[in-house]
Amino acid sequence: MDSIKYLMVMWIVAVIFIVIGIYVMSRGKPMWLWAGSKISESEINDVKGYNQAVGKMWCVFSIPLFIGGIVEFLLPVYSIIIFAFATVINIGLSVWIYHKIEEKYLSK
Numbered sequence: 001m002d003s004i005k006y007l008m009v010m011w012i013v014a015v016i017f018i019v020i021g022i023y024v025m026s027r028g029k030p031m032w033l034w035a036g037s038k039i040s041e042s043e044i045n046d047v048k049g050y051n052q053a054v055g056k057m058w059c060v061f062s063i064p065l066f067i068g069g070i071v072e073f074l075l076p077v078y079s080i081i082i083f084a085f086a087t088v089i090n091i092g093l094s095v096w097i098y099h100k101i102e103e104k105y106l107s108k
Contacts, residue, residue, distance in 0.1 A: 003072050003073050003076070006069065006072045006079070007069040007070070007072055007073070008069075010065045010066070010068050010069035010072070010083070011065070011066060011069050013062075013065050014062035014063075014065035014066045014069070015062070017058050017059065017061055017062035017065070018058070018059050018062050020055075020058045021055040021056065021057070021058030021059035021062070022055065022059075023055075024051050024054050024055035024058060025051055025052050025055030025056070026051075027051050028047070029041060029047065030043070030044045030047050030050055030051060031050075031051055031054055031055075033054060033094070033098050042107070043106055043107055044105050044106065044107065045105060045106070045107045046105055049104075049105060050101065050105040053101045053104070053105070054098070054101060057094065057097050057098070057101070061086070061090045061093075061094065064082055064083075064085055064086035064090070065083075065086050067082060068082035068083050068086060
């Protein structure tokens with residue numbers, strides 16, 4: 001029973017990440033990543049490309065959560081490792097990837 005609860009939590013969070021990613025990709029104005037820091041359209045040289053890149057980043061970060069939910073049924077200990085990866089490592093990756101996106105799309 002606990003495995004099903006864990007699966008549901010992991011998958012609900014993964015779906016939330018995907019919904020955020022789809023929203024970002026369909027948005028007409030640039031989507032910021034950090035709280036309190038907005039980006040204007042004049043700062044971005046390709047708003048659609050910028051939003052596509054940020055949206056894909058959100059969607060890719062949902063993958064370990066889907067995998068972790070499935071692994072819970074087979075190897076529960078590894079599921080915890082995947083969860084740790086999905087949270088701790090993805091935070092660092094999101095900072096690095098977002099800076100790469102900014103380098104590509106911010107007007108100079």
